[in-house]
Amino acid sequence: MDEREKILRDNFEEYFQLGLKAFNEQKYNSATTLFFKAIVALCDLFLLNKESRVPSSHSDRFRTIEEKYPEIYKILDRDFPFYQDSYTKKMDKESAELLKDDIGKIKKILER
Secondary structure, three states: OOHHHHHHHHHHHHHHHHHHHHHHOOOHHHHHHHHHHHHHHHHHHHHHHHHOOOOOOHHHHHHHHHHHOHHHHHHHHHHHHHHHHOOOOOOOHHHHHHHHHHHHHHHHHHOO
């Protein structure tokens, strides 16, 4: 495992674990943000393994995934507005839970 892969795996775990903690404490804005960051870390890990590179920006990430991995893009595209809303709106349990569940879906796709 190279250094970039280790960093992405560690980042995923940190975001996911802190997201679970925030979720359990009913801090749904923080949970939503952290779960989305965990999703991004998973996507970047996937792209590192499949494309041998880590995206340089959200635009680069979204464009690459949209063009080559539509199943993952569908989830990422649906979840991104929740992440954006978490800055200016009060997020609820259902929104945070959706992102948490999507982490499991993405992990299953990546394990194929």
